Amino acid sequence: MQSHKTDTGCLFIVATPIGNLGDFSARAIETLSNVDLIAAEDTRRTGALLTHLGIKKKMLSLHSHNEAMQLNRVISELQAGQIIALVSDAGTPLISDPGFPLVREARKLGIPVVPIPGASAVITALSIAGLSCERFAFEGFLPAKKSARRQKLEQLKAEQRTLVFYESPHRISAMMADVSAIFGMRNTFIARELTKIYEQTMIGSPQECLDWLAASDDHRKGEFVVVIEGEQVPPQVTHDEETVLRTLLKYLSVKDASRAASQILGQPRKQLYQHLLALSAK
Incomplete structure (x- = not known):
């Protein structure tokens, strides 16, 4: 692990695999092996990962429900000189995951924050979608309630950048039905279980994607990334x-x-x- 000598500790933001453990970098493994403490979104899942890697480390839980309460504790540990790694359940921390208040506070206090890059479902999906990646907007999860979800989609309808969303298996069909109703024939890409054994992808109109989801129960299992083509605006001609x-x-x-x-x-x-x-x- 590269040395980051300061009067305080150091916070490492460590990306973990989104499915395939072979995607874990040697640098990330080395970092987790050498830190004093690991702040994990789910200590059970991270514990299983560490066991697989043969790493034994002290952990503390830091998730969306206790983040505000744990913030001062983690900052105190950093100010005392501790080297801490922040990890989420899968992928890169802070991307639809906890960690933003911690990183912001560490930056504010002059505590070094060091990235250990790796897997990200957003970038992974964009790289294989076949839709423009030059400009995109990541919107995370849409609202769970239909009325709020439709309102958000209406706000995004005129967005010219490629849109990227996360969605859960129990809401993916409802989401795609609303996308079909509001976005019409816009090119849409669905990826489920990225990098895992049962990885599947589908590209077509929102209705075609909805039909694909309905064709098999297996098509609605796992975690989803949805990529939607931006609004195509005709050029202004002289x-x-x-x-x-x-x-x-x-x-x-x-x-x-x-x-x-x-x-x-x-x-x-x-x-x-x-x-x-x-x-x-x-």
């Missing part, structure tokens, strides 16, 4: 560009005109196609 589009429509089909326009104007064919459709309907 007067001269619109003249080009109207001229092309006189001689070509919408499909062929969109291809030609994309070459002439240097704009995405898909967006030009939508604009040409609108022009042809006038």
Whole structure:
């Protein structure tokens, strides 16, 4: 473990596997082997992981229900010179997991906070979804109640960035039904049990994803990551560009005109196609 010598202790933020233990880095294992204390979201799950690795360490519980109460204790340990690792049940701490108040307070007090990167379900799903990863917004879990969930989806409907959500097995069907109703034919990717034995993925319209979920009880088991294509906004065209589009429509089909326009104007064919459709309907 790299030395981080200060007058106080040091807080390591350690990512753990989201399923496959083979994804645990050597650096993460070394870090957990050398810290004084591990703050764990669930000490039983982390205990099982440590046993698998042959590591014996003192642990304390730090989860969403006791985080405020445990904060002062952990900070006191750090100020006394203790080296502490923060881990969540799976993946990278703080990403829809506890830890933010602790990291914020440690930063405020000048206590070193060191990342030990690793698995993240958000990034893992984005990397295989086949949807744009250049700009995305992670929204975590949607509200459990239908009315609040639909209200949140309505707020996100015009978002142009790719959207990423987590969802639980008992709410995934209800979520996808609402996505279908509000987002329409938007390209949607579902991943369940990422990196685990029964990992499965599905991409299609929200309704197609909903049909896939209904096709088998197994399709609704495990933890889910849902990736939804952002709103596709037609490009704003100048007067001269619109003249080009109207001229092309006189001689070509919408499909062929969109291809030609994309070459002439240097704009995405898909967006030009939508604009040409609108022009042809006038």
